[in-house]
Amino acid sequence: MPELPEVETTRRGVEPFARGRLVRALRLRESRLRWPVDATLPRRVSGARITAVERRAKYLLFRLDTDTTLMLHLGMSGSLRVLPVDTPHRKHDHFDLELDSERILRFNDPRRFGSLHLIEGDPAQHPLLSSLGPEPLAASFDADYLWQRTRKRRVAIKQFVMNAQVVVGVGNIYASEALFCAGVRPGRAARLLKRGEVAAIVAAIKRVLAMAVEVGGTTLRDYVGADGNPGYFRQKLFVYERAGEPCRSCETPIRQRVQGQRSTYWCPTCQR
């Protein structure tokens, strides 16, 4: 499940191979992704030079020297790998970005929840990016900010921190993990949290995401980084997918419930 650490791991893996390269071609095999891929996109990226590989929220941004940006979302099951140009494609390999280096960037996504856009001009103005909240690892995401945003919000804190208009990059895995780390139960109403609890949540989100980035993200099923290797944060999960298993801190069985159509996990002893 690519969340921020998985997308950032992909960005770091791809960037050394992509930056400065010319796009020889974009071979699109399947345009039915989250949104239909524009049929003119391959022609429009062809011949452009990649000047930078950036990330905003869970989007990868390939800045091109033609004042355009190729924007890729990995969806739920997507991965982008660096491969030799002659590697035979397999099932769910939806497109290849061919570089002038005998290498390709190959997108594989069984569930097709991913997306690919070509943006003219400033990508921050694109509708999918323009109303997003701050990056969780940025200084602007601090206790004051989250405290202000939680006022008057009745929604459960777990759903609140997963809202990309509040803060980006926190998906289902890291929301549960961060709330465990902060000692706050996921079902608490956002507006009823104490100031200190909000500060703990901010610190926990930053700590959990930074640790996950360090070990290459979390691989549950599909996810692999640009080099094809899985992420190793799964071994460090305290609550996610551990229903009934003993808490790593106090041995109380971990609980699970569905919250906002997503599984939530928590320790009833360590979290209040």
Next chain:
DNA sequence: ACGCCCTCCTGTTGGC
């Protein structure tokens, strides 16, 4: 503005 639920999709899992 907010909160809630639906939708897209396929591989895996579990029950009968």
Next chain:
DNA sequence: TGCCAACAGGAGGGCG
């Protein structure tokens, strides 16, 4: 052993 339903979820969109 085989079939089918349930489940997983990022996030936009629609509705009240």
